[in-house]
Amino acid sequence: MMNKPIISVAVGFGLSLGLSLSSQAGNGLPPRVWAVDPPPGTISELLAITVTFSEPVTNVVVTDLLINGQALALAVTGSEAVYTFTFAQQPPYGLLEITWDPGHDIRDLDDIPSNRMDENDPANRWSYRLVDLRAPTVAQLVPAAGTTVRQLSQIEVRFSEPVAGVDAADLLINGQPATNLVVRGVGRYLFQFAPPAPGPVQVQWAEDHGITDFASPANEFEGGAWTYTLDPLAGLPLVRLNEFLAANVTGLKDEDGESSDWIELWNYGSTTVNLGGFALTDDPDDPTKWTFPPTNLGPGQFLVVFASGKDRRVVTNAAHRFHTNFRLNRFGNYLALFNNESPPVALTEFAPQYPEQRNDHSYGYDSAHALRYFATPTPGAANPPSDITNVAPKPKVSVERGIFSQPFTLIASVPMPGLTLRYTTDGSEPTATTGQVYSGPLQISNTIVFRVAAFGPGMLPSRTETHTYLFVDQVLHQPNNPPGYPAGPTVFSGYPSDYEMDPEIVTNAPAAVRASLLALPVLSIAIKIDDMFGATNGIYTHPEPPAAQRYLWERPCSVEFILTNGQTAFQVDCGIRIQGNASRTPVKTPKHPFRLFFRGDYGPGELEYQVFPDAPRKRFNSLVLRADFNNSWVHWDPGQRLRGTKVRDAWTKYSFRDMNGLSGHTRHFHLYINGLYWGVYDFGERIDADFAANYLGGTRDQYDAIATKPLEAIDGDLTAYNAMVSVGRNADMRQLTNYNRIQQLLDMTNFIDYTILNFYGANRDWGFDNNWNAIRRRSPDGKFQFVPWDGEQLVVDVNDNRVANTDVPAGLHTNLVNSPEYR
Structure with a gap:
């Protein structure tokens, strides 16, 4: 076999991990990591890791590289001896231990048989200390810097990250400090002040402001200055919310292939309008809920924005569009377009709410500026004529849904003459062309699902009225x-x-x-x-x-x-x-x-x-x-069928609540x-941010929700979770300082009770990446609480014992148990 020395790996890569430059392919030894970029040590950014092996290798996959035990890479590229792992987002600041998945199959190419890389070889492991050296910046201003406004008594500032030390006096308007400060959200502040005199307005940050991020040590905000022109006589921009679709089922798809709701803007003026700082909102108390970045809309042009909740303000491809951070409600809600003044002025406003909508029908203005429904939506184009002006009223039935033992007469009606009622009994919704036409009272003597809707000319169909009539004696003979x-x-x-x-x-x-x-x-x-x-x-x-x-x-x-x-x-x-x-x-x-x-x-x-x-x-x-599923009467395993009770999961939830823990019902x-x-x-309740907000207070955007195999968060993000498990798994818990550190990130009383419950019940279906949930309030003092999930395998056999098992959620208990305080 020919030996092939690697001679090019020293170019453009980081420090050697201790191997000699004489490492060669075809030497009968397993491949090793020869160099990495960035090199081990302290770094301030990590979006990719390039690994150079001692010889060409194969079978490298994206989940092979682990950061603090987690496969965080989004993609891996490369060949021969050099591979680059890239990350969708930067890992959390702190100590980052780089290891390899024990299940990897990375092997050399030149030996027969091939040699598998040893993930336990110290040469194949390294670490970084990722430190935050980035100072917070202003991510967005409302009004946008440099714009002309008709009024100015407040400025909204959104920072690039959560910050501390913000006071009203930190912002100067023509040299005078703001007088009031309103916190609108994480990193989002509203400075209020007396209106300045018309003309140029100079805004700057006070030199002695105390604004920093939450890094240790903290990075100080650098400040800055910008201007506005205040002209009370300036006209309002001629842009309006022209059309929207609140129930997009089969229409325009976004770049993810999803039929997201959408909103169309139209510049009906003769000059180009910069939409920077303009806002769309579904909340009258938050007029700047979703703001545009600088974007020019020319005369007569249309702009379609997806109302998907995906919150995308950066468009990198001509085929992509902006996405708001909210969705539309088919049955009516507030919706408005505001200009970039402060306080903002509504250019188009559906208040208190727009009327009820229907699937694949848009709503907006026709050429005569009258509001209409459109059977054929036209995103990005002028709206066609339409005679649809209203929605048919919902039908009524004489007998409500329920359980029956005797036949009865059912009468359907609608409080408007000239409408047609259609009904179905097969579970489907009636349409203008499907279902039976209702012509008179019906005799009901068997179990049916009755669905009825009203239809009429110039109207959208009514909501469907649904009533299930169950006859139990008939159910017995299904x-x-x-x-x-x-x-x-x-x-x-x-x-x-x-x-x-x-x-x-x-x-x-x-x-x-x-x-x-x-x-x-x-x-x-x-x-x-x-x-x-x-x-x-x-x-x-x-x-x-x-x-x-x-x-x-x-x-x-x-x-x-x-x-x-x-x-x-x-x-x-x-x-x-x-x-x-x-x-x-x-x-x-x-x-x-x-x-x-x-x-x-x-x-x-x-x-x-x-x-x-x-x-x-x-x-x-x-x-x-x-x-x-487990221990149920229909399980594939006859042993589990014998244990069918349908109470284990409920027992787990009730027990944890009795231990003062948070649990579903x-x-x-x-x-x-x-x-x-x-x-x-x-x-059952899904353990998500909505669950957390309902039981712990606040709103869903204030919580992280994490579950089994957390490659991404259910809600929020993984930043705080990764920081918590980095300390919980890796720090020496024999040291009180480290135990005190983890207690700042993890609700220890909750976690101990949660672990004891699963040990007591000897949970057979629970482990490192199996059947656990955790939630945390997204605040500097927020701590993770673990919540039971899927208790079907507790209390199965009196001889079961999970206490010594090291396969535990997130790998925390096996390290925490080294702490005398934890024990």
């Missing part, structure tokens, strides 16, 4: 081949359908089964059959899409929650997906969990109802419908899909 539904040995992703109420159970104890069906509340899902069970589009028949594509498998539906006394708790139109991981797999269980999404695309942006009687929370943007119910009985489920 067949295995209900009409209109796919049935057979392979229709559920290659596995058999199973609709039937098992005769061997029902016939032996019909009274007990009937009583059981009446003992719990009912959740009824009404959905188009093809959307749930279709061979191509059904979410139940395609339960395992790739994780990155799960959002594509969300379908519209109606859900009704009926209490045991027959009263309606709520009815809401929402989105539905399959939920979970292993519980999605048909070979493991035929009973899959769901997740409901309450969005303006379907109905109200939130569900407003106290779902859990033992919890004060009354607002939800999502709910999990838990089916139970449980409420069991019977689930029906289009009137077909689907089993006992229970509501």
